[in-house]
Amino acid sequence: MTDSTPPTDETPPPEASAPAPTPPERPPEAPLRFETKPAKTRGAWRVWAWVLIGLLAALLVAALATLGGAYVVWDKYLKDTPQLPPREALFALNRAPAIRFEDRYGQVIATRGPRYGRRVTVQELPPYVSQAFLAAEDRRFYQHGPIDVQGVFRAAWINWRAGRTVQGASTLTQQLAKGLFLSPDRVIKRKLQEMLLAYRLEQVLTKDEILEIYLNRIYFGAGTYGLDGAAQTYFGKSASQLTLSEAALLASLPKAPSRLALNRDMERALARSRLILANMRAEGWISAREEREALEDRPALSPIGQDEGDFGWVLDYATAEAVKIAGPNAPDLVVRLTIDPLLQREAAETIRQTIAVDGPVSGISQAALLSLSADGAIRAMIGGTDYVESPFNRAIQARRQPGSTFKPFVYATAVEHGVLPTDIRVDEPVKFGDWAPENYGGGYRGPMSVEQALIASTNTIAAQLGNEVGGAAIGELAHRFGFTSLPDAPDLSVALGSYEVNLLQLTSGFQVFQLGGVRLEPYLIQSIGTQGGQEIWAHQPPEAERRVYDIGHASIMVRMMEKVVTEGTARRAEFGRPAAGKTGTSQNWRDAWFVGFTPDYVTGVWVGNDDERPMNKVVGGDIPAAVWRRFMVAAHASLAVSDFPWLLDDPVVETRPDPRNGFYETLAAELARTASEREDAGEAGPTPPTN
Numbered sequence: 001m002t003d004s005t006p007p008t009d010e011t012p013p014p015e016a017s018a019p020a021p022t023p024p025e026r027p028p029e030a031p032l033r034f035e036t037k038p039a040k041t042r043g044a045w046r047v048w049a050w051v052l053i054g055l056l057a058a059l060l061v062a063a064l065a066t067l068g069g070a071y072v073v074w075d076k077y078l079k080d081t082p083q084l085p086p087r088e089a090l091f092a093l094n095r096a097p098a099i100r101f102e103d104r105y106g107q108v109i110a111t112r113g114p115r116y117g118r119r120v121t122v123q124e125l126p127p128y129v130s131q132a133f134l135a136a137e138d139r140r141f142y143q144h145g146p147i148d149v150q151g152v153f154r155a156a157w158i159n160w161r162a163g164r165t166v167q168g169a170s171t172l173t174q175q176l177a178k179g180l181f182l183s184p185d186r187v188i189k190r191k192l193q194e195m196l197l198a199y200r201l202e203q204v205l206t207k208d209e210i211l212e213i214y215l216n217r218i219y220f221g222a223g224t225y226g227l228d229g230a231a232q233t234y235f236g237k238s239a240s241q242l243t244l245s246e247a248a249l250l251a252s253l254p255k256a257p258s259r260l261a262l263n264r265d266m267e268r269a270l271a272r273s274r275l276i277l278a279n280m281r282a283e284g285w286i287s288a289r290e291e292r293e294a295l296e297d298r299p300a301l302s303p304i305g306q307d308e309g310d311f312g313w314v315l316d317y318a319t320a321e322a323v324k325i326a327g328p329n330a331p332d333l334v335v336r337l338t339i340d341p342l343l344q345r346e347a348a349e350t351i352r353q354t355i356a357v358d359g360p361v362s363g364i365s366q367a368a369l370l371s372l373s374a375d376g377a378i379r380a381m382i383g384g385t386d387y388v389e390s391p392f393n394r395a396i397q398a399r400r401q402p403g404s405t406f407k408p409f410v411y412a413t414a415v416e417h418g419v420l421p422t423d424i425r426v427d428e429p430v431k432f433g434d435w436a437p438e439n440y441g442g443g444y445r446g447p448m449s450v451e452q453a454l455i456a457s458t459n460t461i462a463a464q465l466g467n468e469v470g471g472a473a474i475g476e477l478a479h480r481f482g483f484t485s486l487p488d489a490p491d492l493s494v495a496l497g498s499y500e501v502n503l504l505q506l507t508s509g510f511q512v513f514q515l516g517g518v519r520l521e522p523y524l525i526q527s528i529g530t531q532g533g534q535e536i537w538a539h540q541p542p543e544a545e546r547r548v549y550d551i552g553h554a555s556i557m558v559r560m561m562e563k564v565v566t567e568g569t570a571r572r573a574e575f576g577r578p579a580a581g582k583t584g585t586s587q588n589w590r591d592a593w594f595v596g597f598t599p600d601y602v603t604g605v606w607v608g609n610d611d612e613r614p615m616n617k618v619v620g621g622d623i624p625a626a627v628w629r630r631f632m633v634a635a636h637a638s639l640a641v642s643d644f645p646w647l648l649d650d651p652v653v654e655t656r657p658d659p660r661n662g663f664y665e666t667l668a669a670e671l672a673r674t675a676s677e678r679e680d681a682g683e684a685g686p687t688p689p690t691n
Contacts, residue, residue, distance in 0.1 A: 098332040099322055100531065101315060103341045104377075110308045112315055117228030119216050120239045122208045128244050128286060129227070130211060132251040135279035136272075138172035142207055146173045146198035173198040176214045215239075220253045221261025234262050236302035244290060245297040248273040248280070262301055270298070310348035312387030314339055314378075317396055318524055325537050326528055333536070336526040338377035346634045347371065347380040354627050355385050355607075362623060363616040364607050368394035369631065370503050371603040372511055375541070376520035379601070380631075394606065399485060399500040404457045404569075405584025405593040405620065406497035408557060409509065411454055413477045414465040415553045420651065421451035421560055425461045432492050437463045440585070440619075451560050455568035457583065459496055466495030480548040481509040482519060497584055507595055507604035513557050513580070514597040516646040517549035555648040561596075570594060573625040575633050578643045583620030590614055594624035599642050601635050603628055 101109045122130055134141050140148060148171050170178075177197035201210060220230035228239040230250050235242070242250070252272035253260050260269045274295060281291045308315055314337065322335045351367045359365060371380040383393030392398070411419075427445040430437065437459045444460070453461035466474060472489040479486065486499050493499075508522045520542070527538040561580035564570050569583045573596055581596020590612045595604040605624040608615065 097323070097326065097330045099319060100332075100334045101311075101318060102334065102336045103339050104337065104379075104526065105341075106336065107341065109311050109337070109339070109341070110315055112223065112308075112319055115224045115229040115233050116216075116226045117230070117232050117239070119226075120212070120228050122212050122215075124240050125215075125227075126240070126242070126247075128280070128290075129239065129242055129247040130215070131280055131283075131285040132244070132247040132276055133211075133215065133254075134172070135248075135283065135285070136251040136276045137175065137254070139279060139283055141172050141211070144171065146202040147171060147195055170194070171198060172214055173201055173210050176210060176217070177201055179217065180213075218254045219257045220250060221257035222263055234301055235299060243294075243297065243299070244277075244286065245273070245294040246299045248276045248294060249299055251276050266301070308387070310344055310382065310387065311339070312391055313383035313393045313395065314344065314381050314524070316391060316393060317381070321525055322528055325525070330536075332531045334529045334531055336528075338373075338379060338524055338526050339381070340379045343371060343380040343631075343635055344382070347382045347631055350627055350630050351382055352385055354623060358623055361616065362618050363609070363614070364618060364623065365609050366390075366394060367605070367607040367627065368398070368503050369603065369605050369627065370395045370507050371601055371631065371635065372507060372522055374511075374514065374600060374602075376508075376511065376522050377526075378522055378524045379635075380603075381524070390610075392610075394610075395503045397502070398606075398610075399502050400591045400606065400608065401499070401586035402497040402501050402506055402593055403584035403586040403591065403620070404459075404462075404497060405506060405582050405595055406494070406499075406501075407454065407457065407462050407584075408513065408561060408582050409478055409481060409483075410462055410466050410469075410474055410495045411450070411560070412513075412549065412553065412557050413469045413474050414450070415556050416477065416550070417469050417473070419450055419465065419468075421449060421556060423450045424448070425450060425453060425464055427453065427458050427460050430460050430463060432463065432467055435463075435492060437496060451563065454560050454582075455563050457564075457569050462495045463492065466492050477549075478509070480519065481512045482521075483509060497586065503604050503606050506593070507602055510581070510595045510597055510604070511602045512549055513554055513561065514599070514602045514644075516551045516644070517547050517554040519546045519548040551646060552648055552651070555646075556650065558644060558647060559650060565596065569619075569621040570596065570625050572621055573629045573632075575629050575636075577636060577641055579632070581628075583625060585619040588614045589617050589619070592618045592620045592622065592624050594620045594628050596628055596632075598632065598636065599644050600639055601632065603632060603635075605631075 098111065098115075100111045103109050138148070140151065144150065151171070174194050174197075178194050181193075181197055205213070215227045217226060219225055220227075220233075222233055224230045224233045227250065230253070231237055231239045231242055231246070234250070235246055249262070249269055252269045253262070255272070259265060260272065262269055277286070277291050277294055280286045281288060286294075318335060318337055322333060323330070326333060347369045351369060355364060355367055366384055367382075368384065369380060369382045370378065373379050381393075381395050383395045383397075384390050424447050426447050427439070429444065439459045440457065445456075445458070448456075448458070448461070450461070450465070452458075470489075471491055471494060474494055475486055475488050475490050479488075483501060483505050485501055485505065486494070490499055504522060508520075511522075512519050523539055525537075525539060527535065529535045558580050561582055562578065564582055565574050565579050570581055573579065573581060573594060577598055579596055579598045581594060584593040584595075585591065591606060591608045592615065593604070593606050595602070597603070605627045607618065607623050607627070
């Protein structure tokens, strides 16, 4: 029976049961591959990769090194750079006060201090005035920044070709920064700080304002600051009235204001002003006709300041001390000094006349004198023969060998170590290592007392005493007595005054003897106040006695030094009053000294030559002692005669009696009695010995 069921959709058609045909084979697929560059190209890429990495590493190292170097520079040089004050304060920053000086009695000696004039602006000045200063200091001021890079390279090239520094590259802004904030020391720290401050200044000020502050603050010599002050001082007119020739002449001064000051060296200032005019012409700021007319116009000076006469050295020293005490930006001051005007004039006249009369024959061109009262006050200070010709203060600034004038400090050390005036030393040839000191004039005197050795200023015995106590002991005592220039342990030549000192130190050191071993700091300023009457500072005596030397030892020293005046090398200094002191002459007669004292004054005198040229065998007992005597006679004219009230008697040398003394005394008596009996009996005595 056949199946009659009709086919459905699920039933495959009849042909589905036949085997399917085999599809054709696909070709095999190629293996998977990445495309690559040729080997040569691949190697070049690697090289450039390493070059790039190296450059990046080098840049990183350089950046780190730069940052590290910048930190080192900042930490070492720039960290303590002064900060800028407010803008307006820059015009008054570090403005030195004007000072009225009075003597010990309140009489005005002089008025000193900067003459500032009024504040001027760039706009009110004729253009050639500002241009003259730019031609002198910084012609490209308006073209460059705070640092003139082009100028730095130009100066470096010129200096390299010259083999030395002949040109600088500081901009006017740098000069202003240095003048307002920094010291003039030529060191790298100052230069770097100067550059940083110049950058800061140009961040807060315009170029015109910087130039304005510069013109109002620059120093022009003769105690004058600021352009208007200089115009008034030198030409008697305001800054706005200056002619071209006057402006160029003033612009020549800031480079060396003290040396080129118009009242000191007009010709050198004129020579520099001609260069400034040439620079102005080269820049096109003036015409050839204007330059020619300015060269033909020689400015006439006005009378400059007051004559400080013989007080110049005192005022120089007092000005520095007063400004130090009053501090920066102090108001105008009144300074009362300890100077006695009569003694100051007497000292100056004595030195002037002595050098005029004796100088040519004796080979002396300079002298100095300094006198202290018993309280340490400086009553007279003369630093040379003529302040106008030479303001150098030889009483303070000069350091010279004191020679035998230093011997009392060696003897004082020996006395402190137990040596007595009666002790015996032998004046004979001595040698300590390679040093063999000899006496002045040669020769030796054999055994002599320590006192006699000081009176005669015997070198060999001073050297022996120095060797006995040692250099360290002498240095320690010298420091107690106020000598700051000696080392802690000077060598043995200190016994003959080989270490340099100044006259103030030496005179103050002798005051310790005058006061019985008490040390006082010498002082010149009694008080400082404002010109409005407010007291700022006053000298105060020490609250407690500063004893640096035993009074008994001081008595020994003073009595020995009194005999130096009455019997020894300083006999020309004697003037009928109790006085003590010591003469001195340095090697080859380069310096001659006498420092002596009474109960009222201690005074030191030096004579010599600035160039250390030897004198004609001048010694301390000659001209210095004579100058000292004349001054001291005037200083004591109104004083009663008095002795040192604290002096003690000389020590009594204790001796122990010899136990054999009784036997010898008895024997001597018996012999005398026997001789007498024989004489009575008519017998001849023994024949006396012959010399």
